[in-house]
Amino acid sequence: xxxxxxxxxxxxxxxxxxxxxxxxxxxxxxxxxxxxxxxxxxxxxxxxxxxxxxxxxxxxxxxxxxxxxxxxxxxxxxxxxxxxxxxxxxxxxxxxxxxxxxxxxxxxxxxxxxxxxxxxxxxxxxxxxxxxxxxxxxx
Numbered sequence: 001x002x003x004x005x006x007x008x009x010x011x012x013x014x015x016x017x018x019x020x021x022x023x024x025x026x027x028x029x030x031x032x033x034x035x036x037x038x039x040x041x042x043x044x045x046x047x048x049x050x051x052x053x054x055x056x057x058x059x060x061x062x063x064x065x066x067x068x069x070x071x072x073x074x075x076x077x078x079x080x081x082x083x084x085x086x087x088x089x090x091x092x093x094x095x096x097x098x099x100x101x102x103x104x105x106x107x108x109x110x111x112x113x114x115x116x117x118x119x120x121x122x123x124x125x126x127x128x129x130x131x132x133x134x135x136x137x138x139x
Contacts (some may be wrong), residue, residue: 051123068090069087082134
């Protein structure tokens with residue numbers, strides 16, 4: 001028997017940040033050659049800033065100096081519940097930046113699953129953070 005339908009709830013900004021900080025893999029959305037592209041990335045959260053690494057000549061390098069979206073979620077298909085948090089912001093490469101803040105962000109512990117040289121570091125400073133969740137129905 002399927003669970004009863006849940007209620008859709010808007011998540012508070014505090015809850016969104018807590019959920020963003022609880023995961024290590026999200027999806028980056030960026031427009032490349034006029035078409036939307038979504039790529040999974042390992043990341044770390046610093047306040048409301050998403051930090052990720054990539055190598056040379058990847059789709060992700062297109063995030064620099066562009067508006068992008070970033071999403072993290074958790075879905076329980078069996079229980080028909082879950083949550084999703086989206087960040088919209090401006091992407092910037094920080095790998096060669098000389099300022100103290102960029103050096104601090106580049107030093108954050110960020111494990112990447114993909115092999116190879118991942119020396120290009122990017123950040124997405126949140127302009128908007130939104131989230132929603134499906135809360136189980138109480139019967």
